[in-house]
Amino acid sequence: MSLAFRVRMLLLTAVVGMTSVPARAADPWIVYDGFDGPGKGKHIVLVSGDEEYRSEEALPQLAKILAKEHGFKCTVLFAIDKDGTINPNVSNIPGLEALDHADAMIIFTRFRDLPDEQMKHIVDFIVAGKPVLGIRTATHAFSIKSGKTYSRYSYNSNEKGYEKGFGKQVFGETWVDHNGLNGKEATRGLIIKGQEKNPILRGIKDGDIFGQEGVYKVNLPMAASCTPLLLGEVVAGQKPTDPAAKGAKNDPMMPVAWTNTYAVKDGKTGKSFATTTGCSQDMENEGYRRLLVNATYWAVGMEDKISEKAKVDLVGEYKPSSYRGSFVKGVKPADLAIK
DSSP, X not given: OOHHXXXXXXXXXXXXXXXXXXSOTTOSEEEEOOOOSTTTTOEEEEEEEOSSSOHHHHHHHHHHHHHHTTOOEEEEEOOBOTTSSBOTTSSOXXXXXXXXXXXXXXXXXXXXXXXXXXXXXXXXXXXXXXXXXXEGGGGGOBOXXXXXXXXXXXXXXXXXXXXXXXXXXXXXXXXOEESSOTTXXXXXXXXXXXXXXXXXXXXOOTTOOEESSOOEEOOOOOSTTXXXXXXXXXXXXXXXXXXXXXXXXXXXXXXXXXXXXXXXXXXXXXXXXXXXXXXXXXXXXXHHHHHHHHHHHHHTTOGGGOXXXXXXXXXXXXXXXXXXXXXXXXXXXXXXXXO
C-alpha cells in the first residue's frame, strides 16, 4: 500500500468522522459539522433547556437541518443531569463556552437559573452585540435569584436600565400571559401587511406556519427598532383546517414573530429575532422550519442567500414527544448523532 493511498484513506476517515460522529460519546453536547452549503464557515450554538415544550428534541432537529442542508456548524447544548443524561428540569447547561466563538445563538430555555460560570458566556455574547434568535419561552429564558451576579437577566428584573431582564432587553418582551389555550387552541401564522417581501418570510405564505401551542400575549416596543413579521391567529382547535377562535382573542391578534435591535453599552447594538411559537411537534411543520432556517441566515447577515425553495426537509427519523408530556429519560447527547 503506497504512502499516498494511506494518506487519502486517513483524510477520508477524518471527513467521515466529522459527519457521522459529530461529538465524542462523553461530551454533554452534540456537534453537527463537516457538511457543505452556503453557511459553511459559520458556527451556530443552539441552547435548549425547558421543561414544557421539548426544546431538547426540537433544537437537535433544527441543527441537523442547518448543518446537513445548509452547511452551518451547529453545536447543541442541553440541560444535563449528574449521570450525563438530558434532563430539562435542571439548571445546568455545560458547553456554553462554545458561544465565545459563535456567530449566532439560538436559545430555547425557560426560567433557568444557571451557575455564574455558565451564565457568563451568554452575557458576554450579549454584551458583544452578537445576533440572538429566541424560540417560544426565550422571552422568559431566565429566572435568576435576587443577589446573584447576573440576576438582572431574570425575566422579572427590576434593575434600573435592565427592567424585565434578558427577554425584554434583547427581544423586546418578557413573559406576559397566555392568549390562546395550550392543548386546545393552536396558532396559525399570518403575514403582517407590508412584510410580504421580508427575507425572513421568503417562501412562506399565510397559513404555512402552524403551531400546536397557544398564542402568547405580547406588548412589543413601539419603535423603529422592532419589526413585527407574523400575527398569531388563535385557532379553535389543534388542526390546520380548524377555524379561527371567535371573540376577543383575535381582536387584536398578537405578533408571534418579529425582529428587534437591542442596545448594548456605549451606543453599540445587536440584532435579534424572536418567535413565540415553538415546540417539538412544530418542527413537523414545513413553514415553521423554513421560518427558523431563514431567520438564521438573516441573523448572520446572509439574507441574500435565502432561497424560496431552500431545502428544509426533516433529517433522519423524527418522532417528537407531545409538548404537554414528559421528556424521554436516559438520552445522552451522543445518542442524537446523524445516522
